[in-house]
Amino acid sequence: MSAEEHRRLETIAVHAGHAADPATGAVNPPIYLTTTFARDSEGNLPHGYIYARSDNPTRRELEHALAALEGGETAIAFASGMAATAAVFQSMLPGEHVVAPQDAYYGTAKLLRDVMAGWGLASTFVDMTDLHAVAAAVRPETRLIWIETPSNPALAVTDIARVAEIAHAAGARCVCDNTWATPVLQRPLALGCDLVMHSTTKYLGGHSDLTGGALVSPADDEWAARLRLLQGLGGAVPSAFDCWLLMRGIRSLPWRMRGHCENAAAVAGFLSAHAAVETVHYPGLAFDPGHAVAARQMAEFGGMLAVEVKGGAEAALAVVRRVRLFTRATSLGGPESLIEHRASVEGPESRTPPGLLRLSIGLEHSVDLIEDLDQALVDATGR
Ligand SMILES: Cc1ncc(COP(=O)(O)O)c(C=O)c1O
Numbered sequence: 001m002s003a004e005e006h007r008r009l010e011t012i013a014v015h016a017g018h019a020a021d022p023a024t025g026a027v028n029p030p031i032y033l034t035t036t037f038a039r040d041s042e043g044n045l046p047h048g049y050i051y052a053r054s055d056n057p058t059r060r061e062l063e064h065a066l067a068a069l070e071g072g073e074t075a076i077a078f079a080s081g082m083a084a085t086a087a088v089f090q091s092m093l094p095g096e097h098v099v100a101p102q103d104a105y106y107g108t109a110k111l112l113r114d115v116m117a118g119w120g121l122a123s124t125f126v127d128m129t130d131l132h133a134v135a136a137a138v139r140p141e142t143r144l145i146w147i148e149t150p151s152n153p154a155l156a157v158t159d160i161a162r163v164a165e166i167a168h169a170a171g172a173r174c175v176c177d178n179t180w181a182t183p184v185l186q187r188p189l190a191l192g193c194d195l196v197m198h199s200t201t202k203y204l205g206g207h208s209d210l211t212g213g214a215l216v217s218p219a220d221d222e223w224a225a226r227l228r229l230l231q232g233l234g235g236a237v238p239s240a241f242d243c244w245l246l247m248r249g250i251r252s253l254p255w256r257m258r259g260h261c262e263n264a265a266a267v268a269g270f271l272s273a274h275a276a277v278e279t280v281h282y283p284g285l286a287f288d289p290g291h292a293v294a295a296r297q298m299a300e301f302g303g304m305l306a307v308e309v310k311g312g313a314e315a316a317l318a319v320v321r322r323v324r325l326f327t328r329a330t331s332l333g334g335p336e337s338l339i340e341h342r343a344s345v346e347g348p349e350s351r352t353p354p355g356l357l358r359l360s361i362g363l364e365h366s367v368d369l370i371e372d373l374d375q376a377l378v379d380a381t382g383r
Contacts, residue, residue, distance in 0.1 A: 009069070009183070009184060009254050010254045010255070012068050012069060013069060013250050013251055013252070013253050013254050014251050016064060016065035016068040016069060016250070017029065017061040017062060017064050017065035017247045017250075018065075018247070018251070029058065029061055029244070029247070030058075031058055031240050031241055031243075031244045032056055032057045032058045032240050033240055033241070034052060034056075034240075035051065035052045036050075036051055036052070037049040037050055037051070052237075052240070053232055053235050053237055054232045055232075056237075056240055056243070058240040058243040058244055058247075059077055059237065059238065059240065059243045061243070061247065062075075062077050062238075062243040062244075062246055062247050063075040063076065063077050063214075065247055065250055066198075066200075066204075066214050066216055066250075067216055069183045069216075069250060069253075070178070070183045070187075070188075070189060070196050070216040071183070071187060071189050071190060071218075072189055072196065072216035072217050072218050073217060073218055073219050073220050073224075074216070074217050074219075074220045074224050074228075075214055075215065075216045075217070076214065076215045076216075076217075076224070076227050076228050076231050077200075077212065077213070077214050077231075077237070077238050077243065077246075078212065078213035078214065078215070078231060078236050078237065078238065079211065079212065079213065079236040079237055079238050079239075079242075080199070080201065080211045080212060080213045080236065081107075081177075081179060081197070081198065081199025081200070081201060081202075081212075081213040082107050082108075082111065082199075082213065083213050083234070083236030084197050084198070084199075084213030084214055084215050085107070085108055085111060085177075085197055085213070086111060086115075086234070086236070087215065087227050087230040087231060087234060087236075088144070088175055088195065088197065088215065088227070089111065089112065089116045089121055090230050090234070091223065091226045091227055091230060092121055092143055092144060093120075093121075093143075094119055094120025094121065095120055095122075095141060096121055096122070096141055096142075096143040096144070097121075097122045097123065097124070097139050097141045097142045097143065097144075098112060098116075098121060098122070098123040098124075098142070098143070098144045098145075098146060099123070099124050099126060099134060099137045099138060099142055099144070099145045099146070099172075100112060100123055100124070100125050100126075100145075100146040101125065101126065101127075101128040101146065101147065101148050101151055101156070101158065102125040102126055102127055102128075102351070103148075103151045103152070103153075103154050103156055103351065104125070104146065104148050104151065104152075104177075105148060105151075105152045105177065105179075106152075106345075106346050106350075108146070108148070108177070109125065110349075122141075124137045124139075127156075128147060128148075128149070128151075128156065128158040128163065129156050129157065129158060129159075129289070129290065129293075131159065131162055131163070131166065134163055134166050135166050138166065138170045138172070142170055142172045143171075143172050143173065144167075144172055144173050144174075144175060145163055145164075145166065145167040145172055145173075145174045145175070146175050146177070147160060147163055147174065147175065147176040147177065147188070147193070148176070148177040148179075148180075149176070149177075149180075149181070149186075150180050150181065150283055150290065150294070150302060150304065151180075152179075152180065152304075152358075153306050153342045153352055153356065153358040154281055154306060154352070154353075154356070155281040155282060155283060155288075155290065155304065155305065155306055156289075156290060157283050157288075157289075157290025157291075157293045157294045158293070159293045159297070160174075160176060160186075160188055160191040160192070160193060160297055161191045161192050161297070164191060164192030164193055164194075165192065167194075168192070173194040173195065173223075174192065174193045174194055174195075175193060175194065175195045175196070175197055176188035176191075176193045176195075176196050176197070177197045177198075177199075178196045178197065178198055179197070179198050179199040179202050179203070179333075180202070180203075180302055180304050180332075181298060181302055182203045182204065182253065182257055183196075184253060184254045184257040184299065185257060185261070185298045185299045185300050185301075185302060186297060186298050186299070189216070189218045191297060194217075194218070194223075195215055195216070195217055195218075195223075195227075196215070196216040197213070197214070197215055198213060198214045198215075198216070199212075199213055200212035200213055200214050200246050201213070201331065201333070202331070202332050202333030203253065203256070203257065203260070203303070203332075203333035204246060204249055204250055204253060204333075205245065205246050205249040205333070206249040206250075206252065206253060206256055206333060206334065206335070207245075207249055207334055207335060208331065208333075208334030208335075208336065209245060210238075210242045210245045210246055210249075211238075211242065212238045212242055212243075212246050215227055256335075256363065257300070257303070258300075259363045260302070260303025260333075260361055260362070260363065261284075261300040261301060261302060261303060262366070263303065263361045263362070263363070263364070263366040263369060264282065264284070264301070264302060264303045264304065264305055264359075264361040265282075265284050265301065266366035266369075266370065267305065267359065267361055267366060267369055267370060267373065268280050268282035268284060268285055268305050269285070270370045270373070270374075271305075271307050271373065272285055272287075274374070274377055274383075275383040276309060276310055276311075276315070276319075276377040276378065276380070276381040276383040277307055277308070277309060277310065277377070278308040278309065278310045278355060279307070279308040280305060280306070280307050280308075281305060281306040281307070281308075281356075282301065282305040282306075283295075283298070283301045283302070284300070284301030284302075303332075303333070303360065303361045303362075304332060304358070304359070304360055304361070305358075305359050305361065306342075306356050306357065306358050306359065307356070307357050307359065308353055308355045308356050308357075309355045309357065309377070309380075309381065310355070310381060310383070311355065311381055312354045312355040313341070313343065313344075313354035313355060315355060315380060315381050316341050316354070316355045316356065316357050317341055317344070318380035318381070319339075319357060319373075319376045319377055319380045319381075320339055320340075320341050320357065320376075321380075322375070322376035322379050322380050323339055323372055323373070323376045324372055324375070324376075325337065325364065325368055325369065325372035326338065326339040326359070326369070326372055326373070326376075327339070328340070330345055331360070332358075332360035333360060334360070334362060335362050335363040335364075336362045336363075336364070337359065337360060337361055337362035337364060337369055338359070338360040338362070339357055339358070339359055339360075340357065340358045341356075341357055342356055342357075342358050343356065
């Protein structure tokens, strides 16, 4: 193994896609703001690029960085996480079947139910923490099992290696949405998955300033080629500027994740002992139902947590109204801590407990975050 192949993730994150520009020596790569590429006098394309929807040098650099980060052979970048997810389902055929988590990200479940069902792709939603339920949901026409772990918003932990085994025994592929864990904390390809999906809008971008998605494949095979075709023909591609911003975000990802994990562990510990709190969902807590599996397959436990406040929706919304440092906003993975009452956001179809608040723990000082939550909880509930 060469020294380059042996490099650790911090080093890969800093250097992948960041060679000095051969034309100028610029240490940071240029942003190629062009939609088209010139042919030579013979009509050839000397650099291999033809049109920005099909490919763009900034996007190609990003895709190299994403593949290196996830330990895959090839990566395909999209304009959002949902665009990446849609390409996976569009690569399947009518009559095929998907097994997905019952608490999958709201958009993933809605896409399967409200869009893909209409073109003949059937789906079954199961509790992915129950391996018997996963195996029982598999049908002869099942071609894909979709994992999301830790899940959004209840932080359920799925045993990736075991579910990948169930998928492969059934002749199906296994895809993992690794958005919440990131490649820093969890390596789905090494655990047997056939594809990793990311909303790069979150931790990979890391600054709440871009929207993006990615698929990372362990092989540049026929399926990867089909997904790349869907990228170019579907056209949900990221702008060159967003690709560049994402590469910048990736450089600090491993170090940012340390801060997110450290802060989230401190906040989860504090909340789990608070009189106003019913339950804390955080796989780092020893009593969390997902702790044992998470400890096996994650390096650390992540920056996301959910808290159920005593008193249900009314009390939870009262807490949200009273925070001063947390920002009331959807999304996650940025430097600023966010709080959200998920059931309100998800609407009447939501399966989320009414008293649940989802917290994206940012990079502020954990003591300031804890003080803010404490004053909001005490003021809202009197406990
Ligand atoms: C786990 C997970 N997957 C996918 C998505 C969708 O990503 P995007 O908003 O970039 O389309 C989200 C967004 O919150 C998410 O949390």
